[in-house]
Amino acid sequence: MSADTTTAKLTAKDFASDQDVKWCPGCGDYAILAQVQRVFPEFDVKKENVVFVSGIGCSSRFTYYMNTYGMHSIHGRAAAIVSGIRATNPELDVWMISGDGDSLSIGGNHFIHLLRRNFNVKYLMFNNQIYGLTKGQYSPASEKGKTTKSTPYGSLDEPFNPAELALGAKGTFVARTLDRDAKHQQSILKRAHEHKGTAFVEIYQNCPVFNDGTFFIYTEKESKMEECLFVEHGKPMVFGANGDKGIKLDGLKPVVVDLAGGASVNDLWIHDETDRTKATLLAGLFDNPAMNPHNPRPFGVFYKENRATYEEDLINQINAVKAKKGPTPLDRILSGDKTWTIA
Amino acid sequence: MDTIEKKAGRQIDVKHAENVVIRFSGDSGDGMQLTGTQFTDTSAFFGQDLSTFPEYPAEIRAPAGTVAGVSGFQVNFGSKEIYTPGDAYDVLVAMNSAGLKSDLHKVKKGGIILVNTAGFDKKNLNLAKYPEGADPLNDGTLDGFTVYKIDVTKLTKDALADTGLGMKEIERSKNMFVLGFLFWMFDKSMDYTIGFITEKFGKKKEIMDANIKALKAGYNYGDTTETFTTRWKVDAAKMAPGVYRQITGNHATAIGFIAAAEKAGLELFLGSYPITPASDILHELSKYRANGVKTFQAEDEIAGICSAIGASYAGALGITTSSGPGIALKGEAMGLAVITEIPLVVVNVQRGGPSTGLPTKTEQADLFQALYGRHGEAPMPVIAASSPADCFNAAYEASRIAVEHMTPVMLLTDGYIANGSEPWKFPSASDLKPIKSIFTTENNNPGGKFLPYKRDEKLVRPRVKPGTPGLEHRIGGLEKQDETGNVSYDSANHEKMVHLRQAKIDKIADSIPLAAVESGKEKAKVCVLGWGSTAGAIKTAVRELIADGHDVAHVHLRYLSPMPKNLETLLKGFDKIIVPEMNLGQLAMIIRGKFLVPAESYTKVQGLPFTVEELKTRILQTINSK
Secondary structure, three states, X not given: OOHHHHOOOOOHHHHEOOOOOOOOXXXXXXXXXHHHHHHHHHOOOOHHHEEEEEOOOOHHHHHHHEOOEEEEOOOOOHHHHHHHHHHHOOOXXXXXXXXXXXXXXXOHHXXXXXXXXXXXXXXXXXXXOEEOOOOOXXXXXXXXXXXXXXXXXXXXXXXXXXXXXXXXXXXXXXXXXXXXXXXXXXXXXXXXXXXXXXEEEEEEOOEOOOEOOOOHHHHOOOOHHHHEEEEOOOOEOEEOOOOOEEEEEEOOEEEEEEXXXXXXXXXXXXXXXXXXXXXXXXXXXXXXXXXXXXXOEEEEEEEXXXXXXXXXXXXXXXXXXXXXXXXXXXXXXXXXXXXXEEO | OOEEEEEOOEEEEEEEOOEEEEEEEEEHHHOHHHHHHHHHHHHHHHOOEEEEEEEOOOOOOOOOOOHHHEEEXXXXXXXXXXXXXXXXXXXXXXXXXXXXXXXHHHEEEEEEEEEEHHHHOHHHHHHOOOOOOOOOOOOOOXXXXXXXXXXXXXXXXXXXXXXXXXXXXXXXXXXXXXXXXHHHHOOOOOHHHHHHHHHHHOOOHHHHHHHHHHHHHHHHHHHHOOOOOEEEEOOXXXXXXXXXXXXXXXXXXXXXXXHHHHHHOOOEEEEEOOOOOOHHHHHHHOOOHHHOOEEEEOOOHHHHHHHHHHHHHOOOEEEEEEOHHHHHHHHHHHHHHHXXXXXXXXXXXXXXXXXXXXXXXXXXXXXXXXXXXXXXXOOOOEEEOOOOOHHHHHHHHHHHHHHHHOOEEEEEEEHHHHHOEEEEOOOOHHHOOOOOOOOOOOOOOOOOOOOOEOOOOOOOOOOOOOOOOOOOOEEEOOOEOOEOOOEOOOHHHHHHHHHHHHHHHHHHHHHOOOOOEEEOOOOOOEEEEEEHHHHHHHHHHHHHHHHOOOOEEEEEEOEEEOOOOOHHHHHHOOOEEEEEEOOOOHHHHXXXXXXXXXXXXXXXXXXXXXXXHHHHHHHHHHHHOO
């Protein structure tokens, strides 16, 4: 490795560290790692300026596999660590890797505060709806009634809808994608990287050991097009194997309509990712697919807002105060305003 | 050596004193802190040495008139060297019944009690829970004291009657009347306070005029009322020549960090969550935006330290400030800083515990927590400040160790010195010891991969700023392979790393001063060993005992981990060791365990500092025991 890697054209390989990847065979994390390493050469960023920070959990081992700067930190706290990094050096391209337990349970507090402050961080939350590293307890994203090692009679708590939570916490970029859809994932990662602010990306990720197939209804081709609603800014919300279904807004209520049965594409809900209210309605499409009938699950960028980042405001404030009164010389800080002399 | 001053046929007894302890006690709303501070600053400007001890209620607006709502300010000023705010009061100013009730027991025999009689009506007596019908001003309670009964409220109203101000504003000036009276009694100039009032209320002229008028009215009241026949004269102290300022411990801690960051050439980042009694460090540092100081009020204690770790990782000097309960929450993150070997200073302004405990009271019971309060073998240097001004040196030194040795450092202060103040002969920036901050930009393993855990002769690993080309590497909380820093579960490697991390901290002892006696001589019969904020009281007690002919010495520890290399030899030179602490004997246990010396423990856990008398009595027991 030498300093000129920064100028030469990089490839996905340049972003792979020399450490053996140790996730379980078939883990969705491999696919996410591959997509991240694949999109990075397309970003106009020097490798030495990239920092990956993770918490604890299977997903958080990610940091060790990226040949960039990185810190594998402690459970739930990566959001606070990246805040300090960005406040100190806004030149760094900071990525945070977390899981549903790390972000929504032990790190829930830092999660919401990072989003409202809007530090410029790319936040990838791998959601497998289970605790993997501790060997299979339910998570705050697991569906109610989930039978696991710690809930042999079924879990009792209502799950979080992470996208809804992120919007409620004043997130400025909220998106959802899938481990098994490389193309979609890449497009979302690129959109996230372009965003100035906390870009929250929830990635549905299969845990083949403790929660195998929980998202197959969305990822496997037999059901994918019927169950997934891929949204794009400015486009009508169409889904279905033959593109024959759509979502219409009936007041504030999204309704599935049958395009083949007479409904017009012109009446459909046009996705506007700048509209917070509608983004919240979109994120709210969270039906259990076992229900009949049920709405499709949306994927894509739900919301994007241009808002000043915390670190921008911090630097602007420092510059404004500096311009107004200038830095106080250290000797003046030491003496304070009032001194007296003993001869 | 009292003298007589004659004035218009009135004879005034002038008492000459080496030092005087005054306690101002009143309601939270009576302005006692301001009155005390003004009196203190005026004394300091006159050149007297002093020490202060403010005491606040834990509740912000405790019910007016109750003992729980008493706000106190104690100042000990004098012509001799002063190291404590004083054991007992020469003068008590009680603005109401509750103030008298809470503090009367600490007034010296024959001391002066100045009461605002307006605060002793039936309602106030009831609020202070005096028994029905009690009349402490006249029922003999105050026998043996010199009592000045002044209706401060009425006199202030009279003095300000023609100002056109409302009753509320006029009432608020009554502390200035009292201050003016005390300035007369202690022969002090009103200039400093007039300057202060002018600066503070310059934009509200009628308030400014009223306060100055009340101040002068109080002074003149003493000067012209024939009942007051005693004044005090306290000379300036023979302090080391130089330029001084007044400073509290929290303020000194804050600027210690600013100085350290500047001398190290680092940006200063504070991640903190408000907590009593540490918040003033956050408040102070947040003023220095123009100096590029970045303060971040985090969502909780954990985010406070984690953001500071992130900042240090990115190249700043990361600091986090808290008190015991908050430090407990930071424990896991400290472990991360230990294993990633990142510079960080963690400040614990100790308060009474456990749990919420006594938030506004002082204690030293977090020593074990500082030394051992992390899981695993997670050694951290621990250093303690010994006085308000010393907080500057301790914060500076903690930062130096953190940066030069790539380690988190725990700095212990406590509520007593954090809020207390004293004159400080402050250093100039050029006098401060340099702090060597080095960022590696070259690969330390030419031809191979950079080795983030390859150590230098001090066992310190290289510091790399993310953004440095070619040195990309990963760190984290999983055990590190020696040198490469890669994750390693190898058992022999783990043991090696545990030893290396400990040896790195132990090696810091090479760069810290040796322990020495502060007072008395080496190999004295009795050694009083202290740490932290007990320094002033121990020093005073030991010096007085030495003056009385006793063979006693004082050793005070700043470095609690690692300890000075000669400490064992020094301690073994004494016949007996006594360790006074505001806990149940934590340092005593460490000293016994480490050095196998029969140290005696003397403890006090009342949320209050040791008095000099308590210490002398207990030290004498040891001196006189077989």
